[in-house]
Amino acid sequence: MIPGVQAILKDNTGQMYTLEGAATAIMIVFLVVFIVQASPLTPLTSSASHQQVESQIETSGSDLLIVLDYVPEGETNSPLKKALVDWTGVEFDGQSSTYPNSVYDLTSVFNRALLADGTAYNLVVAYQNDNKKWDSRAMLWNGRPSDNAVLVSRKVVIHDEDAISASFIPDLSPNSSFYNILDVRLTLWRM
Structure with a gap:
């Protein structure tokens, strides 16, 4: 194998960044779902x-x-x-x-x-x-x-x-x- 390719294959930082991004996206989706369910909005909801x-x-x-x-x-x-x-x-x-x-x-x-x-x-x-x-x-x-x-x-x-x-x-x-x-x-x- 080519020496530079072996170094890239052994480096796990790219996988960590991908995993961190996926976890953050899942947390944001759960947060949005929670907020929408916590505050019901209907056509009759009073507003300013x-x-x-x-x-x-x-x-x-x-x-x-x-x-x-x-x-x-x-x-x-x-x-x-x-x-x-x-x-x-x-x-x-x-x-x-x-x-x-x-x-x-x-x-x-x-x-x-x-x-x-x-x-x-x-x-x-x-x-x-x-x-x-x-x-x-x-x-x-x-x-x-x-x-x-x-x-x-x-x-x-x-x-x-x-x-x-x-x-x-x-x-x-x-x-x-x-x-x-x-x-x-x-x-x-x-x-």
Whole structure:
């Protein structure tokens, strides 16, 4: 044999490096498998971006209720209060077009502001009954909210002179101008 070839055949360092590389690769594969199994990720796993979307939806809903509760100059009631006063207690499913005018106007604002960017909503009105306990009825209903829905609310005070159409809402103080307080609850979620 050639003397240089014999020296190469007797040198085991190449085999050691190969064995070390194979062992390291196996350890890395086991580490990756362990990490993937230890942290399950599903489509419903909450993430920072998902929480940011919920926060954005909540802010939009809150801002929308604030704007709708603003009384324009020359008017006596806000668009939100007009719709509540004209509402007869009937639940409007989906995107029906058979609302009273002020409720239709309110629905149009919600549709333009929310449905355009893929946000669904339900509007529920809570009121105090004769026993001073809270009851509620759906005003605008677009389906069952997802698990990631957010809820924003706004209180609206109704007075005797508002002549409310919903006869099921009691007058809590017949001897004063105060009629009842309504808690408008807007539930929002991504479609």
